[in-house]
Amino acid sequence: MIEVESLYFKYPLANDYVLKNISLKIGLGEVVGIMGGNGSGKTTLIKHFNGLLKPTKGFVKVFGKDTRKESVAYFSKKVGLVFQNPGHQIFSDTVWNEVAFALKNFGFEEEIINKRVKWALEFFNLIQYKDMSPLLLSGGEKKRLCLASVLAWNPDFIILDEPTVGQDFLQKEKLIEIIKMLVTQNKTVIVVSHDVEFIWLLQPRLILISNGIIVKDGDCRSVFKDDSVLEKCGITKPQLVELYEELYPLIERPPVDIVEARSMMLKLLRGLK
Amino acid sequence: MFWLAEGLVYRRQESIIHSLDPRVKLIISLSLFLLSLFSSTIFEFIILLSAIFLLGVLSKVLRRMIKTITFSLTFVIMIFAINLLVGYDLIFSIIISLRFIAIISSSSIFFLTSSPDELDLVMRSLHLPYDLIFAFVTAVRFVPVILLDAVQIIDSQRSRGLEIEKGNIFKRIRNYIPVLIPLIVQSIIRSEELAEAMESRAYGFSKKRTSYYTLHFKRKDYFVLCLxxxxxxxxxxxxxLFHL
Known part of the structure; x- marks a missing residue:
């Protein structure tokens, strides 16, 4: 459980707060989307979840423990953060060692490390590259490697910063499957993204941030209904929501994915005949 | 770490110093720099540093100048300690440390108040070869970018359980490997991309380069120069007089 209470944050010697009066609770088994314009404070917020940044005022607690009281490593074991740019983390000589790095830092036993690394590489379809330099992988593979290197230590919370950037449609679909699978294991996945279509397919609890303030926090269907808030955050609606608004009241709710949209359309067409 | 990057970056601002000809700013910085090399008493450094800070106030960059000094404080302490350890007396060690601060802050006057474009123009007015100018200006431009990269890499590795400040001195040096390798790789990738982008915009095609802006001394520039x-x-x- 992550608890954020009246969080204010500003960088040292800066004048303005980047985050203002943020309060929220995120439990286990949730999918949470965080959206907002550039510079709205999304990344600053998620960096508080594993203690990389400490609140200027207020507090952040992870499983009841204040992030100011323990090291980043302590919280990272529970909250895995996957950053946007794989280039900012890849350094090992082989793909295998890249995944094993964090596990060694956390002090897992050799046997467990081997088991977890093998599992993660197989799961992300990277096992055939295990002895290769990670720098030689393609952009998409590097991104998967970063995800594998975090999932390998089995954190309870997984935070993904812009996971869809530079990924093709198939990879996005796979990512959605992975996220849904993680949730069935009672993990929480927090996704920071600009990609509304991707967010819609996840059907998450959606948090909108603008200028360091949470302007909306709720079920993504209700959030995407609120035109004024969406405009404030510079977010467009997902195509499936627009389709629903065009056809309302012919269909009763926005379809959650293409498959459902298709069956709704077919039903509608049959009705028209 | 993030906020430190600010102390090294030029920001577009309005002030008396900013509006001066960059050559004048360079001369002011250089004269303060040379004076701090030749000063040898605490009293002289007090005058020099007051002059430097006064310039910082006039150019509205004092805060960022202090950040630069804070950034270099580790070196100042190191210089101070080494001087004391090798047997110099306290006053001398203080003077050497003050000299270092004066050198850093005097050069930051020029870099905090002159844009990379102005630096380019100044170097051109000195008739240096353009490839050299370009390399230098690009290096200056890239300092904040690389610093930001470093901050993000450190965040990323700390999130994977790396504790940089843990262990003895050798362990700590080793701890920087996961930070340095991505930093170097990113820099090489970036320079390659920059080279390609420049070539696609015909860099080096014509021998004679022209400039949109040219430098002209104004009345206030002459005045400041004389002052x-x-x-x-x-x-x-x-x-x-003091030495006599």
């Missing part, structure tokens, strides 16, 4: 010269002469006289 600078007078103050430097006065300061040197003062040093000699």
């Amino acid at each position: 600078n010269l007078t103050l430097v002469v006065l300061f040197i006289l003062l040093i000699h």
Whole structure:
């Protein structure tokens, strides 16, 4: 459980707060989307979840423990953060060692490390590259490697910063499957993204941030209904929501994915005949 | 770490110093730099540093200048400690440390108040080869970018359980490997991309380069230049009077 209470944050010697009066609770088994314009404070917020940044005022607690009281490593074991740019983390000589790095830092036993690394590489379809330099992988593979290197230590919370950037449609679909699978294991996945279509397919609890303030926090269907808030955050609606608004009241709710949209359309067409 | 990057970056601002010809700013910075090399008493450094901070106030960059000094404080402490350890007395060690601070802050006057474009123009007015100018200006431009990269890499590795400040000195040096490798790789990738982008915009096609902006001395530039010269002469006289 992550608890954020009246969080204010500003960088040292800066004048303005980047985050203002943020309060929220995120439990286990949730999918949470965080959206907002550039510079709205999304990344600053998620960096508080594993203690990389400490609140200027207020507090952040992870499983009841204040992030100011323990090291980043302590919280990272529970909250895995996957950053946007794989280039900012890849350094090992082989793909295998890249995944094993964090596990060694956390002090897992050799046997467990081997088991977890093998599992993660197989799961992300990277096992055939295990002895290769990670720098030689393609952009998409590097991104998967970063995800594998975090999932390998089995954190309870997984935070993904812009996971869809530079990924093709198939990879996005796979990512959605992975996220849904993680949730069935009672993990929480927090996704920071600009990609509304991707967010819609996840059907998450959606948090909108603008200028360091949470302007909306709720079920993504209700959030995407609120035109004024969406405009404030510079977010467009997902195509499936627009389709629903065009056809309302012919269909009763926005379809959650293409498959459902298709069956709704077919039903509608049959009705028209 | 993030906020430190700010102390090294030029920001577009309005002030008396910003509006001066960059050559004048360079001369002011250089004269303060040279004076701090030749000063040898605490009293002289107090005058020099007050002059530097006054310039910082006039150019509205004092806060960022202090950040730069804070950034270099580790080196200052190191210099101070090494001097004491090798047997110099306290006063001398303080003077050497103050000299280092004066050198850093005097050069930051120029870099905090002149844009990379102005730096380019100044170097061109010195008739240096353009490839050299370009390499230098690009290096200056890339300092904040690389610093930001470093901050993000450190965040990313700390999130994977790396504890940089843990262990003995050798362990700590080793801890920086996961930070340095991505930093170097990113820099190489970036320079390659930059080279390609420049070539696709015909860099090096024509031998003679023209410039949209040209430098012209204005009345206030001459005035500041004279003032600078007078103050430097006065300061040197003062040093000699004290030594006599």
